[in-house]
Amino acid sequence: MLLAVARATFLESLRDRVLYSIFLFALGMLLASAFLSSVPVGDRGSILKDFGLAGISFFGLCLSVFLGISLVSKEIERKSLYWLLVKPVSRHQLLVGKYLGLLALLLLDIQFMGALFLLQLRLSLGVWEFSLLTNVAFLFLKFSVLTAIAVAFSTFSTPTLSVLYTLVTYFIGNSTARFRAFAPEYGPGAAFAGELFYLLLPNFDNFDIRKEMLHRASLPAAQVLFTVVYALAYVFLALAVARFIFERREFN
Amino acid sequence: MESATAAPPATSATPAIRIRELCKVFKDHWTRKKKLVLDKVSVDVRPGEIFGFIGPNGAGKSTTLKIMTGLLFPTSGQVEVLGRPIAEKEIRQRIGFLPESPQFYTYLTGAETLSLVGEIFGLPRAEIRRRTDELLGLVRLHDARDLALRKYSKGMIQRIGLAQALVNSPEVVILDEPMSDLDPIGRREILDMLSALKAQGKTVFFSTHILYDVESRCDRFALLVKGRIRYVGTVADAVARWGSVENAFMDKVREADAESPPDPSAGR
Structure with missing residues (x-):
């Protein structure tokens, strides 16, 4: 039942041309390497890596936010959930099934972009940079969390507001660690806010391993395990909140 | 109102759908006033019948159907389908539902x-x-x-x-305005399908604006005006008393308007 809903969500979104992002990414990478052809190989490699990871991050963000929102709030607005809600599927099964369908799509999208990224680097630099796959996998974890957060927001707000809330969470989540570090300089109130944000919001810095990966081929197992558990915990929490609201929600 | 408050004659079978004293108050936002959309709606639908649910725009038909199917929660009162609350998954296994548009x-x-x-x-x-x-x-x-x-x-x-x-x-089929958006041929086809479902022993409950369809296909119907049931009974009884379902409709709407003038904000 869960898989039926997941498959339908996956197919619906796939056919809705969301994977055009892959082509845009490929185009961006091609243009970047064309512009960089006169730059020395060492600098070119570093720029292309940053550019590629930023590209995957950007399209992952778009996919998480816009599909995460279309999953629930747009469907409520369009009333395309009504017929399914009356079927013998519980509301939380519907929610989790849809999330899983979207996750499959996110995985497919990031896999394709990751493969294109490696191929492009191979063509430009002449080496396979397989260690970068760890960065790509961490980006997938990051956007799994963000998609769950988008789903949670979309259970109680309009599509536009859900997009706004999710983007705000994303940008704050990218700087909670820095905010926490600097906040005490601005007084005890700011320090408290810094701690609160750090505790409540996901710290997306945990998924950014560009610096760590600059000078090594792999990450310590403990760090990988911590990040996976951290992501799972946030996904679980966000979906639990989404379930709590969704089960009490009326559909007028 | 004589037929409105009286429960339908008791039958040995459990009603396919049992709506009891259903009330729904909408609270849009904390700044806006509350609005009573359904006021003690009670209807029993018998197994194996085609039951029509009619009323003017904003009478509360869709709200009733949404509560019947679990999309909305009642403020008070109960709905049972096949003797059990609709919230139970086992009951949803035995019903079919077509939403409006x-x-x-x-x-x-x-x-x-x-x-x-x-x-x-x-x-x-x-x-x-x-x-x-x-x-x-x-x-x-x-x-x-x-x-x-x-x-x-x-x-x-x-x-x-x-x-x-x-x-x-499904044993019970609930349809919200199934004939809307259809041309006369499509409408006729859907009506024939509803008759075929009845012939298979299924219970059909549908809301509609098309009074002729109620008169030609339904065994019984309920008329909802301004959130209250104004008539529940057989089509034959209504035709015998008013000459047609349309006359019954107009008479009861006038009666309701006389009680209180029409609410221009009604639109649900």
Whole structure:
């Protein structure tokens, strides 16, 4: 039942041309390497890596936010959930099934972009940079969390507001660690806010391993395990909140 | 109001649908006033009958149907389908529902839509294929089985909507305005299907604006005006008393207007 809903969500979104992002990414990478052809190989490699990871991050963000929102709030607005809600599927099964369908799509999208990224680097630099796959996998974890957060927001707000809330969470989540570090300089109130944000919001810095990966081929197992558990915990929490609201929600 | 408050004659069988003292108050926002949309609505639908649910725009028909199907929660009162609350999954296993102006997944095909429903109901794969073929034939969409629903016309959407409500061979079929968006031929086809469902012993409950359909196809009907049931009874009784369902409708609407002037803000 869960898989039926997941498959339908996956197919619906796939056919809705969301994977055009892959082509845009490929185009961006091609243009970047064309512009960089006169730059020395060492600098070119570093720029292309940053550019590629930023590209995957950007399209992952778009996919998480816009599909995460279309999953629930747009469907409520369009009333395309009504017929399914009356079927013998519980509301939380519907929610989790849809999330899983979207996750499959996110995985497919990031896999394709990751493969294109490696191929492009191979063509430009002449080496396979397989260690970068760890960065790509961490980006997938990051956007799994963000998609769950988008789903949670979309259970109680309009599509536009859900997009706004999710983007705000994303940008704050990218700087909670820095905010926490600097906040005490601005007084005890700011320090408290810094701690609160750090505790409540996901710290997306945990998924950014560009610096760590600059000078090594792999990450310590403990760090990988911590990040996976951290992501799972946030996904679980966000979906639990989404379930709590969704089960009490009326559909007028 | 004589028939409105009196419960239908008791039968030995459990009502297929039992609505008791249903009230619904909408609270839009904390700044806006509350609005009583349903006021002690009570209706019993007997097993195996076609039951029409009529009323002017804003009377509360859709709200009633949404509470019946669990999309809205009642402020007070109860709804039971086949003797159990609709919140129970086992009961939803035995009903079919077509929402008003239904929206489905537009990129799925007709056959995929019915398969999805079959999988949700836990039907075996072979049974899903058989039911999909059978129902697509029944609603004359066999040729459009592999066409995405976004390419369907309004009438085709309504027909696939009826098909998805029947995948599980439900005992009770609840339809919100099933004849809207249909041309006279499509309307006639849906009505014939409803009669066929009755012949199979199923209970059919539908809301509509088309009073002629109620008069020609329903065993009984309920008339809802301004959130209150003004008449529940057989079509034959209404015709004997008022000459037609339309006359009964107009008479009861006038009666309700005399009690309180029409509310221009009513629109739900």
